[in-house]
Amino acid sequence: MVVKAERPSHEALVALEGKYAEIAELRRARDRGEPIPEKAVFKALAERFPGALCELDTLPLDVVDARLEAIRSALAGGGIEAWIAWMIGYHALLRASLRIRIRAVRDRSCSDERAGELAKDASMHAGIEVDVAFVRATLRPPAGRIAAVVYMRLEALFDAPASAIRAALFPRLRDRRAASGDEQAW
Known part of the structure; x- marks a missing residue:
């Protein structure tokens, strides 16, 4: 593809x-x-x-x-190939998420103004545009996993299922998780 x-x-x-x-x-x-x-x-x-x-x-x-x-x-x-663009996006979005988490370590429920500042800082740091919604999702990720936030954003950016993106980027993880019964954990 x-x-x-x-x-x-x-x-x-x-x-x-x-x-x-x-x-x-x-x-x-x-x-x-x-x-x-x-x-x-x-x-x-x-x-x-x-x-x-x-x-x-x-x-x-x-x-x-x-x-x-x-x-x-x-x-x-x-x-x-699709995985190339996905991987570039994955690294940038994960870098942005990590930057947000470090900058807001004590402030998981920040104001709109602070969330905007974090979005701007993370965008500049990671080289990819992130918004306040991404900041808020990163600060309170599903099941506590920021990778889930990254995959959801990749899904929106590339109009491809997050599960397909994850399987393409990290195929061996899918094999290990399926064997352990932990298919949904990211």
Whole structure:
């Protein structure tokens, strides 16, 4: 499936390519039996791409390599596979949610003015427009999980079911959750 929405920026594609190249190298190093890198390596990856450590832990290397090739094809002018745009949005929205949570750690029921300030700050920080409704949902997420808020916003942005987006972005998580009977947890 190719996304009909606005094409992600060249910068976003280059950044995503770098993420998957880094994940691939970390996985190959582990497969070669090399020492585990310093925690700072993982922290930096997670700060740039919230959720990337889950991919590092769960995606088979052949899936990582296929994703890397799809991004390189897109950078060469090919089509944008839906998961690419979804992943770029996922990282940006999760980054915005985390920023909101950190900035409002003691103020979960903030005023409209404060929610507007948080939305503006998170939008600038994450490079994606978020609104007061997103701020409020992030501060009081369903079942306490901000990922649910992110998937709901992705669903609205891309007119695709949140469950399909989640399954495409993190297929191994779906397999593990189905096996444990925890299919709805995000």
